[in-house]
Amino acid sequence: MKKYTLIIALLMFVASFANATNEAYEKAMLKEIQAFGKAGPVSEVQKSANAFARIAEMNAGEWLPDYYAALAYANMGFRTEGGLEEKDGYYAQAKKHIEKAKAISPNNSEIVAVEGYIIMGELAADPNSRGQSLSGLAMQTFGKAIGLNRQNPRAIILMAQMEYGMAQFFGQGPEKACGLVASSLELFAKEAAEAKEGSLNPLWGKGMAEEMKENTCK
Amino acid sequence: MKALLTICLFFLVNLTLAQTTIKGIVKDNKGETVPGVNIFLKGTYEGTSSEVDGSYELATDETGKFILVFQAIGFKSQEFEIDLNGSAQTFNPILKETINEMTAVTITAGAMEASDEKKAVVLRPIDIVTVPSAMGDIIGAFQTLPGTANVGNDGRLFVRGGDASETSIFIDGMKVGNAFGTTASNVPTRTRFNPNLFKGSFFTTGGYSAEYGHALSSALALSTVDMPARNQGDISLLSVGMGYSQTLVGEKNSLTATANYMDLSPYQAMVTQNFDWERAPYGWDAEVSARQKWGKSGMVKAYARTESGGMKIWQKIPGSEGRGQLVDLKNHYTFSSGSFKQIGKNDWSYYGGISYSNNVDEFTLDQIDIRNQNRVIHAKAVALKGFSDKFSLRTGIESYLFSYEEGLKSENLVRDFNDLQANLFTEGDYYVSNKLIFRGGLRAGHSVLADQTWLDPRVSLAYKFENEGQLSLAAGQFSQMPVEQLRIASPEVQNTIANHLILNYFLTKKGRTLRAEAFYKDYKKILTYEGPQYFYRNIQQNGSGYAQGFDVFYRDQTTVKNTDFWVTYSFVDSRRKFAQFTEMVQPGFAPRHNASIVVKHFVSGLKSQLGGSFAINDGFTYTDPNFAGQMNAKTKGFRDLSLSWSYLPKPNLIIHFACSNVLGRDNIFGYQFSPTTNESGKYESLPIRQTAPRFIFLGIFLTLSKDKTANNLNNL
Numbered sequence: 001m002k003k004y005t006l007i008i009a010l011l012m013f014v015a016s017f018a019n020a021t022n023e024a025y026e027k028a029m030l031k032e033i034q035a036f037g038k039a040g041p042v043s044e045v046q047k048s049a050n051a052f053a054r055i056a057e058m059n060a061g062e063w064l065p066d067y068y069a070a071l072a073y074a075n076m077g078f079r080t081e082g083g084l085e086e087k088d089g090y091y092a093q094a095k096k097h098i099e100k101a102k103a104i105s106p107n108n109s110e111i112v113a114v115e116g117y118i119i120m121g122e123l124a125a126d127p128n129s130r131g132q133s134l135s136g137l138a139m140q141t142f143g144k145a146i147g148l149n150r151q152n153p154r155a156i157i158l159m160a161q162m163e164y165g166m167a168q169f170f171g172q173g174p175e176k177a178c179g180l181v182a183s184s185l186e187l188f189a190k191e192a193a194e195a196k197e198g199s200l201n202p203l204w205g206k207g208m209a210e211e212m213k214e215n216t217c218k
Numbered sequence: 219m220k221a222l223l224t225i226c227l228f229f230l231v232n233l234t235l236a237q238t239t240i241k242g243i244v245k246d247n248k249g250e251t252v253p254g255v256n257i258f259l260k261g262t263y264e265g266t267s268s269e270v271d272g273s274y275e276l277a278t279d280e281t282g283k284f285i286l287v288f289q290a291i292g293f294k295s296q297e298f299e300i301d302l303n304g305s306a307q308t309f310n311p312i313l314k315e316t317i318n319e320m321t322a323v324t325i326t327a328g329a330m331e332a333s334d335e336k337k338a339v340v341l342r343p344i345d346i347v348t349v350p351s352a353m354g355d356i357i358g359a360f361q362t363l364p365g366t367a368n369v370g371n372d373g374r375l376f377v378r379g380g381d382a383s384e385t386s387i388f389i390d391g392m393k394v395g396n397a398f399g400t401t402a403s404n405v406p407t408r409t410r411f412n413p414n415l416f417k418g419s420f421f422t423t424g425g426y427s428a429e430y431g432h433a434l435s436s437a438l439a440l441s442t443v444d445m446p447a448r449n450q451g452d453i454s455l456l457s458v459g460m461g462y463s464q465t466l467v468g469e470k471n472s473l474t475a476t477a478n479y480m481d482l483s484p485y486q487a488m489v490t491q492n493f494d495w496e497r498a499p500y501g502w503d504a505e506v507s508a509r510q511k512w513g514k515s516g517m518v519k520a521y522a523r524t525e526s527g528g529m530k531i532w533q534k535i536p537g538s539e540g541r542g543q544l545v546d547l548k549n550h551y552t553f554s555s556g557s558f559k560q561i562g563k564n565d566w567s568y569y570g571g572i573s574y575s576n577n578v579d580e581f582t583l584d585q586i587d588i589r590n591q592n593r594v595i596h597a598k599a600v601a602l603k604g605f606s607d608k609f610s611l612r613t614g615i616e617s618y619l620f621s622y623e624e625g626l627k628s629e630n631l632v633r634d635f636n637d638l639q640a641n642l643f644t645e646g647d648y649y650v651s652n653k654l655i656f657r658g659g660l661r662a663g664h665s666v667l668a669d670q671t672w673l674d675p676r677v678s679l680a681y682k683f684e685n686e687g688q689l690s691l692a693a694g695q696f697s698q699m700p701v702e703q704l705r706i707a708s709p710e711v712q713n714t715i716a717n718h719l720i721l722n723y724f725l726t727k728k729g730r731t732l733r734a735e736a737f738y739k740d741y742k743k744i745l746t747y748e749g750p751q752y753f754y755r756n757i758q759q760n761g762s763g764y765a766q767g768f769d770v771f772y773r774d775q776t777t778v779k780n781t782d783f784w785v786t787y788s789f790v791d792s793r794r795k796f797a798q799f800t801e802m803v804q805p806g807f808a809p810r811h812n813a814s815i816v817v818k819h820f821v822s823g824l825k826s827q828l829g830g831s832f833a834i835n836d837g838f839t840y841t842d843p844n845f846a847g848q849m850n851a852k853t854k855g856f857r858d859l860s861l862s863w864s865y866l867p868k869p870n871l872i873i874h875f876a877c878s879n880v881l882g883r884d885n886i887f888g889y890q891f892s893p894t895t896n897e898s899g900k901y902e903s904l905p906i907r908q909t910a911p912r913f914i915f916l917g918i919f920l921t922l923s924k925d926k927t928a929n930n931l932n933n934l
Contacts (some may be wrong), residue, residue, distance in 0.1 A: 024263060042219070043253060043254060043269075043270055046254035046267060047254070047266075047267040050254070050255075050256035050265070050266075050267045050289075051265065051267075053256060053289075054256065054258045054263065055263065057264060058261070058262075083728070084663045084728075085320070085321050088320055088321075089292070089318075089320070089321070092320065128729060128775050128776075129775070133417075136447050140448065166869065168822075169822070170825060170866060170869055171822055171823065171825050181694065188801060208720070215722070
């Protein structure tokens with residue numbers, strides 16, 4: 001009997017230990033995702049990026065830490081007032097993390113959407129000279145993300161932004177882009193209704209869609 | 219059980235009691251604080267980031283021995299062993315910068331790069347095809363760059379006082395033989411290759427890497443598109459022909475097949491010509507391009523092109539009546555190449571390939587049938603090893619087989635030569651810091667036919683200033699065997715040699731690029747001879763010469779909204795003793811003053827890009843036999859204003875209209891003189907003019923794809 005107790009105790013100990021690591025991971029992620037959501041200036045986003053990178057190093061099998069690290073670096077690229085070199089530096093870091101996330105979770109619509117978001121950032125950093133080569137690539141990547149999951153509102157709103165830019169370039173109306181904005185908003189609403197408390201999954205992007213609806217699609 | 223609980227409790231208490239604080243300030247080796255550094259205990263969730271002032275503070279409940287890591291973009295990571303025992307600790311690390319290929323200094327002496335990927339570039343690939351005077355020819359765009367001369371009766375690339383044969387052209391690293399179409403004398407030619415094939419180019423007007431050989435003045439390295447974006451069909455309808463291209467893209471491979479047909483007859487029937495054409499130029503071409511991804515980072519490419527064409531033209535003879543001499547020309551050309559690149563383990567990478575060019579020209583000149591065949595096989599393998607982020611070494615082996623045959627068919631006379639050349643090169647790049655780089659290279663070669671072995675040393679260095687400007691210096695020796703038409707007459711001739719010295723300043727910032735370069739180049743062992751082609755006599759290798767000067771390039775994409783313009787000025791002082799000349803002269807292909815302006819303006823309302831380019835030089839030298847001396851006269855200056863209009867009514871449709879020499883200036887490139895004097899003792903002359911007062915180009919490019927946003931521009 002004693003023997004069994006010991007084994008059970010040991011098993012419980014191991015289980016609780018495993019549970020503890022998982023709990024620690026979730027706790028750390030949740031904390032950082034919240035901080036990331038509030039991070040404003042580049043210096044704060046850098047802290048989030050660092051934190052996600054640390055969590056990624058501890059959890060080699062999870063794609064979310066690298067995903068958020070990539071997203072943080074991409075946001076830094078968009079937000080910084082610095083020059084092209086600085087922006088490209090952030091996008092290079094973002095790409096590193098997105099590649100790692102892709103290796104952990106291939107054919108993941110969320111990861112591919114952020115991959116496209118990084119390309120969009122590189123394009124926006126120097127549209128004059130990068131427009132021709134990157135606009136096609138960005139749209140193709142968002143197209144791939146939508147193809148992997150038609151319910152991914154982020155892939156759709158990012159595609160809407162590219163569509164809008166394209167329509168502007170060719171002097172066309174925003175109808176097509178606005179159609180995408182509307183369907184992304186529906187999906188965002190659905191996502192919010194279904195989201196569980198404490199979920200680590202990506203939930204960002206609704207603001208982007210609302211802003212576009214307000215400014216472009218009235 | 220109780221004991222276990224006690225132990226657990228003990229640990230818990232112990233943990234809470236022993237909180238350790240680590241703090242400090244992170245600086246770089248210049249003493250400046252580094253914000254945003256990722257600071258953490260390896261193997262734990264414990265970590266923080268440095269603040270804007272470089273300070274940090276990390277409080278942890280962990281105890282025992284750990285490794286404290288400092289990580290930041292652009293710096294090497296630093297690790298410290300640390301014993302967490304509850305007492306506060308201070309670490310003030312000094313981070314060392316890493317060499318960042320994206321932002322570090324690059325050697326720009328002599329080089330002009332068109333790329334979407336790199337930083338120190340002069341042009342983007344798209345810019346090349348939209349230069350109004352280029353008429354879709356890659357070389358036409360390079361003629362608006364510093365160091366080149368516009369030689370309108372030839373069409374090839376003339377760099378800094380060098381003749382056209384001194385520029386070698388490479389596709390994906392492999393040598394292209396006869397890259398320009400065969401043409402009659404004084405009828406300008408074009409490159410054979412469609413600009414849509416290429417994603418970037420590296421054009422150098424001197425001082426280049428030991429990787430490039432068999433080029434005395436210049437190398438043009440073109441790199442083909444890696445992976446096309448999607449399945450699509452491209453239709454082109456031009457004022458001079460039509461074409462279709464189909465691209466199929468798979469997960470790891472792609473295939474593009476293209477066919478084009480061109481015939482200038484209908485066009486020439488409508489637009490006035492200066493030349494007396496019996497049969498306007500015509501031709502067809504077909505090409506296939508395949509790419510296969512090789513593992514995670516490798517790529518294998520295969521490309522094959524075959525084409526055939528011809529023309530018949532009457533060329534007047536000065537001093538005689540009638541239409542003159544009829545030149546009947548047919549050309550058959552094949553180029554195929556295979557290339558690979560792969561990244562290996564431990565910072566090794568490899569690339570190489572093989573190419574084959576075969577050019578057959580069949581001429582009929584006054585009932586004399588001539589057949590010339592030129593073949594080049596080039597094989598190359600290169601290994602690149604990064605020993606650290608500061609030092610890398612590139613080593614390669616190359617072989618060339620040159621094979622040339624010329625025959626007077628009507629006389630049953632044929633002669634040929636074969637030459638095998640082996641080359642070995644090695645080149646090291648050493649970054650002292652992100653601001654200073656040294657490069658040193660050696661290139662060795664041996665020619666079996668000439669029985670000559672040579673060694674060309676090359677060095678360069680570059681320094682980047684605080685304002686992002688870069689100063690580069692390059693020097694080296696460059697060897698090239700003379701052209702095949704001369705080697706066949708005198709197979710024992712040795713290399714022609716040039717020495718380059720180049721000082722370059724390059725600054726690119728916020729859409730503006732300034733590039734200024736001064737150069738000195740000397741030539742040794744240039745061939746001199748008497749007589750015309752096929753009858754060269756008294757070939758000697760005692761010619762020499764020099765070229766010196768400077769050029770300035772300024773490009774601005776930001777000052778005027780939606781407008782991109784560049785201005786180029788090149789000054790070349792070149793004299794050489796070569797060909798039939800018995801003293802040093804200024805060659806006819808080396809005007810002293812050359813300038814050009816290219817302006818492109820996008821008008822959203824019109825969905826159009828409007829372009830204009832203006833080129834000017836101070837005239838071409840020529841010898842007037844009615845006066846004493848050689849190269850004793852100069853033509854009036856060359857001037858050309860070209861305009862273009864690209865209209866994009868739909869994303870997948872482009873209508874491109876371009877007109878060269880809008881002002882209709884009668885540009886003259888030299889004069890031909892009668893072989894003997896007339897009754898009054900004068901040599902009669904005929905000017906060498908443009909083929910037509912203007913060239914008008916109209917093209918409609920339609921892309922068919924499921925993806926409605928696809929257009930031809932994506933390929934550019």
